[in-house]
Amino acid sequence: MSDYGPLLPVAIEAVARAAEDMRRKPPGALTAKGDRDMASALDYEIERSVREMLRVATPDIGFLGEEDGISGSGELQWVLDPIDGTANFVRGIPLCAVSLGLLHHGEAVLGVIELPFLGNRYAAAQGDGATVDGKPIRVSQTSRLSEAIVAIGDYAVGEGAAAKNRLRLALTARLAESAQRIRMTGTAALDLAWLAEGRLDASITLSNHPWDMTAGVAIAREAGAQVVGEDGSRHAAKSSVTVGVAPTLLDSTLGLLRDVGCPT
Incomplete structure (x- = not known):
C-alpha cells in the first residue's frame, strides 16, 4: 500500500471522538503502572472505544494500544496513545494529546494528534504533507x-x-x-x-x-x-x-x- 490518504478521515474521526471524551469526562480512578507511572480510567475507556471503532471501520488493520496491547494483525497497524501526558491531564495541565498513528512494516506513514485543551489538530499522511487545523505547516529554518x-x-x-x-x-x-x-x-x-x-x-x-x-x-x-x-x-x-x-x-x-x- 502506498496511498494512505483515504485512511486519514477514519483516523481524524477516531481522534476527534477521543478528544471530546477528554474535554467532557474526568480522569476517573488511577491505576499504577509501576514506580511513579499510572493510567487513568479514561485512558482505558478511550483506548477500548477507539480500538472497537477501528476494528469495524478497518478490519484488516491491526491495532496496538498503550494500555491493552495488540489486537489483530497485518502489514498495517494502528498505534494509539489514548492520553499522551496522563500526568498533565490528571492535574488539569492542558499539555496533553490524543495520538493515533499508522505503521506500515514498522514505518510511520500517517498520524493524527489532537490537543483537546489547546484546540489544535495535526494530521498527515505520507506524501500528502502535514497540516494543523487544515492549514499546511513546515518545520523551522533555524540553522544554529x-x-x-x-x-x-x-x-x-x-x-x-x-x-x-x-x-x-x-x-x-x-x-x-x-x-x-x-x-x-x-x-x-x-x-x-x-x-x-x-x-x-x-x-x-x-x-x-x-x-x-x-x-x-x-x-x-x-x-x-x-x-x-x-x-x-x-x-x-x-x-x-x-x-x-x-x-x-x-x-x-x-x-x-x-x-x-x-x-x-
Missing part, C-alpha cells in the same frame, strides 16, 4: 543550536531510572550550554507536532514507544523534519530513541548526543 528551542522527553521513572537519568541529565546540561532554551512539556506527541509547526526546532526523547511517537513522527516528517533513531539512521518503530529536528540542526544535534554518550 544557539538559536533553537529544544524539547526533551521526561526523565525516566521505574526500574533503572537512576542510570537512565544520568544520560538525560548530561544531555540537559549540554543543551543548557548550547541551545537558546530547553522545554519539557510532558508529551512527546505535542513535542513532535510543535516541531512540525515550527514552534520548536528540535525534539529529543531518549526512549521510544510506538504509541508515543508514531503519529508525531509521521506528521513531523511530512512537515520537513528529519526524524532519526539512536544511530542517526531513519527512525522506525524499533528505534531506541527519537530525535526530530529541523534539517539544518541534524548534525549539531547528533554531535551533542555523541558528546554525552548516546550511541548515535
